[in-house]
Amino acid sequence: MKKRISAILVLALCVSLCGCGKSRQVQSVEEAISSLGKISLLSFEAIEEAEKMYDALSDEEKESVENISDLRxxxxxxxxxxxxxxxxxxxxxxxxxxxxxxxVFECTGEGTHDNVPCTYTRSEDENNMAIIVSEDGVEENVTLRLELGGRTELVTDTKRYPYVRRDDYEAAGAEVRAEVEKYLLAQDNGIWVIANQFMVFGENGEGIVFDSFENLSNSKYSTMKWEYIDNDTIRIRANSSGGNYSVTGDFSLLGDAAQRPILLNHGSKTTACGSFITWEELTAAG
Incomplete structure (x- = not known):
């Protein structure tokens, strides 16, 4: 009788496991992750224990842990x-x-900004650290922002793009260039007007420039060159063969999906020296 009862219990257990599709070890890991709650500096041991339990699973079992992203x-x-x-x-x-x-910030409350000495004070919550940087008597607010599943960034009041750690710089810079080219190479949607010249930017630093709107329809143009100076700044060199115009300068792009992109003078980054005009607007103006 005892053997029969034991066999029944074993069979019931197998049926139970087959029904849920997860081993007891997997369920234990999921329970450990679910019990973590709000994360604080006191959460280290619980997180480490859950990670050890997860690491002990087989590859197949790891794939069935549904809340592994919560642990990460x-x-x-x-x-x-x-x-x-x-x-x-x-x-x-x-x-x-x-x-x-x-x-560069030091734990002493001092640091440098572009090699100029500065001091700082800070306050923080669980997701961000606010820093007030004082440089030559001028204060600037800087926020160290936690990006779950991404990278940690410094965000300032005066910069369009964030600061990142050196290890993340290459990837972050590539993202900036991709955004710049999204607008710069939008010749299917319109044309750039820079220094009273009409310009079309092409890939690989090539482009063409027209000296007037009338010349667009007559296909009269000269070639130009452009290159990156930094990730959001380009240098344009364009000269007409007849000497009608000459454009050489550094420009930074500003624009997003809800805003008309413009090119700013790189010297001050406050003067709009180039604007993007759609073909519809150009036709209407002509």
């Missing part, structure tokens, strides 16, 4: 809290993903 997010959030609590962010160079401007 918990680890990133804990690392960020430990990161700020120990002052470790200040051992890094923070490089602007567009123009290469650099902040």
């Amino acid at each position: 997010d918990a680890r990133e959030k804990y690392d960020f809290l430990a990161f700020t609590a120990s002052n470790r962010p200040f051992s890094y160079e923070w490089i602007n993903s567009a123009d290469g401007d650099i902040y």
